[in-house]
Amino acid sequence: MKRNVAIIGCGQTKHSSRRRDVNVAELVSEAVSNALEDAKVSLREVDAFVVGNMPGFEGIAQADQWLGDWIGAAGKPVIRIATGGTTGGSVGQGGYYTAASGLHDVVVAVAWEKHSDSKEAGATTGLLHVGLGNFFHASAYGLSLKNLVAINIVGAAAGVAVYQARFYMHRSGCDIRHFDMVAAKARRNAARNKYAHLQWPGCTHEDIAKTEIITYPFRYGHVCPASDGASAIVIAEESIARKKAKQPAWFKGLASYTDEENQLQSENFGGVGVTDPSEQRGAWLSAVKAYKMAGINNPQKEIDMAEIYQPFPSQELIFAERLGLFDEGTAWKALEKGDTDINGRMPLDPSGGVNATNAIGSSALQRILECALQIMGKAEEHQVPKKVHNAVAHGWGGVTNFTTVTVLGDTPGR
């Protein structure tokens, strides 16, 4: 009954701090044309677009209306999705539903961010804006002092991640050295990915440990960059997918369950009592649901690699556990053993991940795209040595409450 849907082409741009050679529209069209070329699909064959980015970061409202013509979207359905850090994941999942609904057959899903067009780096201040948004209401309707303080201490993306990392360290027993190791691995892997931003061949955890502490437990070397870049995937229903691609990357399972939104504020409005931002039950539930849809019973055995949304290294460890790839509190032990290396038992972020390349709106779509590349065998230098049958892509954002989990495979799930 359900319609099988697959990724048949991937396209991304080179990422860097400032892509001065292109404007936003040109950047987006670069990714779309790369994807169409990879999929061997002409624009005429595309019958819908799903697009998204963080609108505030470039200061363009509903950018799809201006740049629609640059990607050939005029005269076609365009759905614009924006959910913060998960935007790319939501765009990719929106692409799945667009094709799986039967309303459309070939869909382009594209997401982007051009941070250098912003006066300030959205990557680090974005969450502060989320908190500040409440001031509109605070001034109009009043807000208790306690909540006002809570909003201010959120302290942007790094501030959130610090709380989360400290909770995880306490819970699992890992220390700052493990964050050095994750960051070094991300830099090393990125050096093998020609599209990645922060590339550092042969980077070791000692190298990262030499960088200064920004806010404990994070060093400068732990923090993701703010990148300019875009990524696009071409999604098609089964008959077209089989015709166009030798090895399509099939959508097997997906979910985006939303967690408690106020875990970082001292008061818990939702009344669910969660105050540990590393608990991430939304991520856990999304993984359970996505695996169930994909028919995966034991992710530790059946998943071959994962692309985890890890702007800060602690998040790779936290979410690897939440996605069921390691037992509770053991991800850092696997890291020590090298299991999560590109040639390890469970490679995590062989592309370098968000820690090496972060064009926010696009980052979570890139996770899906990178998993697709691994399944299609097109990851070139950063292709994992073992055969990838099932891969899981993760996206994370909001105020620690949004998650997208997408399971891709080399055969259709049903």
Added chain:
Amino acid sequence: MRRRVAIVGYAQSHHQLNMQKTREDMVFEVCKEALRHAGIMREDMDTVVTASSDFLDGRTISSVFLSMAVGAFMKDESKVEEDGTFALYYALMRILAGTHDVALVEAHTQSSTMNAHQVSCFMLDPLFDRQIGVLNDIAAAALQARAYMNRHNVTEKHIAMVAVKNITNAAKNPYAHRKMPDLSVKEVMGSKLLCAPIRELTMSPPSDGACALILASEDKARKITDKPVWIEGVGTCQSSYLRDRDIEKLDSLETAARTAYKMAGIKNPAAELDVAEISEKFAHEELMIYEALGLCKEGEGKKLIEKGTTQKDGDMPVNPSGGALGADSVCATGLVRVIEAAKQIRGEAGRNQVPGVHKALAHGQFGLCAQKNTVYILGGN
């Protein structure tokens, strides 16, 4: 369509100038009311799709503090930007894909937070049009109105007649913003000139408001209600950017309508549809929408308003609820049209009810000069 999908419950807030409620409270109330109206619990719904805009909400990630208010806690949730009809489109796709059965769709804007016309400047081409600083949505609509008037010999009076029809209809709608039951053409033509020929009363008002509806697959819908409103056809399309299109026509609406009609098996819309609820952000757009929807031939939109065909008691009533000229809570406006069309089919439209509605059309739009359009064809049992 792969599955039959129906609207089984809905709710909207009173659209008004300054609601004096937080966004969270406003959204919570309509979502709770929509569930109550459908007679289901939060536990019965599988997925939530909302529509809002970061710019209009005045904050990054507009949906981020609304996940509890819309009842999405530990639910599969997502957010589209722009009009609520796009959220409905996404929720519909989720159900059609077979992964979900019951969805809540929510859309809102509090125009009192951010001035929607100011925000429209940020929808312009940032490299050229925005830098010149002469355009916003009102100025663009004025250019469109003038071009359309010149091409088809439409007068300001025709446009004022549209405003009178919709705004007087809105006076009977308890949820609408504008309450002007005795409005006359003369009054509209004498209202404040904003950007010729756009006047205060030929433009939609800035409203605070929200709406929500519940969507269900066939088997669930039949269990939930004995009055399901089926989605029989749907189409959406985006035009080229302002500079690159013929603004005298709504080509993307034509495409969207054609797709929806084909899906619903409608050959002669004017004869087969009993009522239409459309999003006319400016009064002249309503005449253009008549033409794009195929309710009349190109250039003959003015005849429908001259003859009274689109009045509530006419042959083809359009906007008996008052349309966007009656209330415009930007992102909610299109979804409110869907709700109003569903109310007509269920016979729940009160003083705005058109007798004997079996098939209705609802339209939502977004962007400068209605760049993006979505059309729904709804039907009763």
